[in-house]
Each structure stands twice: as structure tokens, then as C-alpha cells.
Amino acid sequence: MLLNRPFWVAIALCLSSNVEAACNHDNCLRAFIRSSAAASSFCATYTPGSSTPTRTTGLPRFVSACQDSPARISSACACLATPTPTTATSSPTTSVTAKATCAATQYWPGWENIKYAFVFGDSYSSTEFNETGVQPSPTNPLGNPTYPGFTSANGPNWVDFLTTKHNASLLLTYDIAWSGATMDSALVAPYIPTVSSIAEQVENLWFPNYASKPASAPWSSDDTLFAVFDGINDVGNSWAQGVPATTTLNAEIFNVYHGLVDELYYAGARNFAFLNVPPVDRAPLTSEKGPESQAEEKADILDWNTLLAGMAQDLKSMFPDINVFAVDASLLFTQVLDNPASNPITAGYLNTTGYCDAYANGTPTEDYFDPTCGIPVNQYFWLNNLHPTYPMQDVLAQGVAAQLEAGPNVC
Ligand SMILES: *[C@@H]1O[C@H](CO)[C@@H](O)[C@H](O)[C@H]1NC(C)=O
Ligand SMILES: *[C@@H]1O[C@H](CO)[C@@H](O)[C@H](O)[C@H]1NC(C)=O
Ligand SMILES: *[C@@H]1O[C@H](CO)[C@@H](O)[C@H](O)[C@H]1NC(C)=O
Numbered sequence: 001m002l003l004n005r006p007f008w009v010a011i012a013l014c015l016s017s018n019v020e021a022a023c024n025h026d027n028c029l030r031a032f033i034r035s036s037a038a039a040s041s042f043c044a045t046y047t048p049g050s051s052t053p054t055r056t057t058g059l060p061r062f063v064s065a066c067q068d069s070p071a072r073i074s075s076a077c078a079c080l081a082t083p084t085p086t087t088a089t090s091s092p093t094t095s096v097t098a099k100a101t102c103a104a105t106q107y108w109p110g111w112e113n114i115k116y117a118f119v120f121g122d123s124y125s126s127t128e129f130n131e132t133g134v135q136p137s138p139t140n141p142l143g144n145p146t147y148p149g150f151t152s153a154n155g156p157n158w159v160d161f162l163t164t165k166h167n168a169s170l171l172l173t174y175d176i177a178w179s180g181a182t183m184d185s186a187l188v189a190p191y192i193p194t195v196s197s198i199a200e201q202v203e204n205l206w207f208p209n210y211a212s213k214p215a216s217a218p219w220s221s222d223d224t225l226f227a228v229f230d231g232i233n234d235v236g237n238s239w240a241q242g243v244p245a246t247t248t249l250n251a252e253i254f255n256v257y258h259g260l261v262d263e264l265y266y267a268g269a270r271n272f273a274f275l276n277v278p279p280v281d282r283a284p285l286t287s288e289k290g291p292e293s294q295a296e297e298k299a300d301i302l303d304w305n306t307l308l309a310g311m312a313q314d315l316k317s318m319f320p321d322i323n324v325f326a327v328d329a330s331l332l333f334t335q336v337l338d339n340p341a342s343n344p345i346t347a348g349y350l351n352t353t354g355y356c357d358a359y360a361n362g363t364p365t366e367d368y369f370d371p372t373c374g375i376p377v378n379q380y381f382w383l384n385n386l387h388p389t390y391p392m393q394d395v396l397a398q399g400v401a402a403q404l405e406a407g408p409n410v411c
Helices: 005-022 027-034 036-045 061-066 070-079 158-164 198-210 232-236 243-266 291-318 329-338 390-406
Strands: 116-121 172-175 224-229 271-275 323-327
Touching (some): 027 036, 158 390, 232 291, 271 390
Parallel strands (some): 116 172
């Protein structure tokens, strides 16, 4: 693996410049990139003249984005220059927060000079921002809805805190995240079908609205952060299938994840923060089911986080000019759950295991008190059976900012 890396780096550099010069990154090519492993085998046997595709011949799913156009399929095959992601062979990265061991590339201007952030994720990250509504601006850095938006934290979430509290510059943040999101709804179904997966956030929300660097978001490769925080629902909706099944599933999910980052790269993204999955096996949703369930979900989370660390490494090998910030959300949550006083922000937590029904759907104020709950809402770690209250989100944002301040940590 290590010995092979310079070879792959050379290929990737050579191919990526060809791709940028000649290829139209339309939905067809993007679908091919997302499914690059399957698409490579398809392309190896595809000859435009002899097997003109029709909708009825059971072509792979990614081909449907090409509207049965042989020209577009041929072009996508010609442009499919992304090396097939190598499987993660690196050992699991355990603690990576706020350790900078890598030289930043020319695209990282320092956290204090980042101007724009695009965030993809689930309910831990969503503010219910609408891409067609009021856009972020200096006096309103998260745009719509009114700060802090509709979060799952009974107060600001980490995206809010990162933008307005742990920021080191005026940061305009476009929060594309959707509650309930999984990486790809076709691989792990979200709780309702209308949820935009990470794939849909990237392809249907980010690309049409922001890839062109519009006046509402005049970002550049060297002043913008792309953050992805996903996995809680992928794991949450699938761990009960058992480890053999989730091991296979996770590998499929990470093929999509890698492909989506590739798409962002080809659109100019260079600075990436990846947040791993926190110990949601300790959330009431699973702890109420008992220790066996917790152990099973924990194993799935570990597999996810190992694959994420491997993907981050693989991306950096493939695209040496990127900066990768691996944020250990798992560690940040574990530290607070084990000892809330380990961080002054969460020192007020008195209950880290349960939640109170009277608070579960949100409360009129952030420190609301209902006598049936014993203590105010913000002294509970868990607002409901899956979501932490805002102090934990504040600590998460602090951890993200600390890593961004320290520099990239995947070399
Ligand atoms: C975003 O706003 C537009 C225009 O008001 C609306 O049509 C659309 O449904 C909104 N999107 C969501 C997800 O609410
Ligand atoms: C952080 O963001 C807030 C809200 O946009 C802004 O008022 C503040 O000046 C920013 N902090 C720095 C250090 O630029
Ligand atoms: C945490 O809160 C729940 C819900 O109010 C309660 O049942 C449980 O006993 C509390 N746990 C502790 C350790 O106080």
C-alpha cells in the first residue's frame, strides 16, 4: 500500500488534469464517478455502436443519469479517470482531534482566512436552511431561517456555533444538511422517503445552486471548507442487520461517499472536514434496548469510523493537493458522556443517560424547567432518545474549530 502510493499519486495527478480539461461534469459523468468501480467494469465492455442502450435492457443504475444517450455514456466512460478507491488497509485512527501532523497545501489559507463553509449532514447538523431562500451574508452569516434555525439541539447546533462562536473570521455558512439523512437512500432508507440523502444534498442541492460560484456564494478553492457529518442514521437504520451484513453494506456506502467527495473535488473543493460517528449506542434509543443491542451498534460504528479514516487517507493519496481534517466526534462525545466537567461548556450536565418526555420535542427556552423532569432541559445531555442538547453541540463545534486551527491531520 505505502509502496504503491507514489504510483497512484502520479496516475491521479495526470488523470485529474485531463479530466478537468476535457470532461463535462454533468449528471451522467457524476453518476459514473459515484459508482466508479461498477462503472469501470461497465465501460470496459461498452461499445457504443454494438450495444446501444435502451431503458429496458437492465443497464446499471448509474447509466440512467445519461438519458440513454450513447454519446454521453461514451463520454462519461472516456472521462471516468478516477482510480477505483482502494480498500481501507490502514489501521483505525483513534484520536485525531486537534493534532496537526501534516503540511497544508496552497489551498488552505488558515482557519482565520476561511470565508465560506458548505455543510452536508443529518439532524445533528441541519438548521433547515433552504437554498432558494435568503442567502448567508455578513449580517446574517447562516442566511435563512432566522438564527439558530430549526435544530435538533434545543438551541444552536455545531454548524451555528462554528459560524458565530468558534469562528476566527467572518464565515458564511451554507448548511445543506437534512434531518434523517443517510449517505444514499437506495442503500439505507431514511425514516421518510422525502429526506435528501448526502448524495442528493451534493448532487441536487449543492451542484445546481453553488457549484457555479454564484454571486450569492462566490467561493474559491482556497477560501472554503466542505464539511461532511454523516453516518448516525446509516448505522442507526442498519446495525440490527448484524455485523456480516453491515460490513458489506458499509463498504458499499463508502464507495458512494468517496465518489461524492470526488465530485466535489472536480468541482473545485480542496478543504474537507470529515466528522466521524459519535457513540450513539449510548443514546437512549439503543440503551433502552439493552447491552446486546448497544454492543452491536458499537461494532457497526467502529467499522464506519475505521472506513472513514481509511477513506480520508485514500482521498489524500489520490488528490495530494487537498487538505483533510478528520474530526473525532466520537472522542469528543465520549469525553463529555464520561465526564461532563471535562469541558466547562458541558459542566452543567447532570444527566447523561436518560431524557425527559416533557422536553423531548423542544422547549420554549434553552434552560426551560418542568418539575416533572427534575432538572432544567439544558442539564440533560440527551434532549430525546437520539439528539444531544446544545452544550454538546457547542463542544463539537469547539473541537471542529480546534482541528481547523491546528491544521490538516491526514497526510
Ligand atoms: C424552499 O423554498 C422554496 C421556495 O419558497 C419552496 O418551494 C421549497 O419547497 C422549499 N424547500 C423546502 C425543502 O422546504
Ligand atoms: C464570528 O462571526 C460573527 C458572526 O458573523 C462575527 O460577528 C464575528 O466578528 C466573527 N469573529 C471573527 C473573529 O471574525
Ligand atoms: C436521567 O433522567 C431520566 C429521565 O428523567 C431518569 O429516569 C433517570 O433516572 C435520570 N438518571 C439519573 C442518573 O439521574
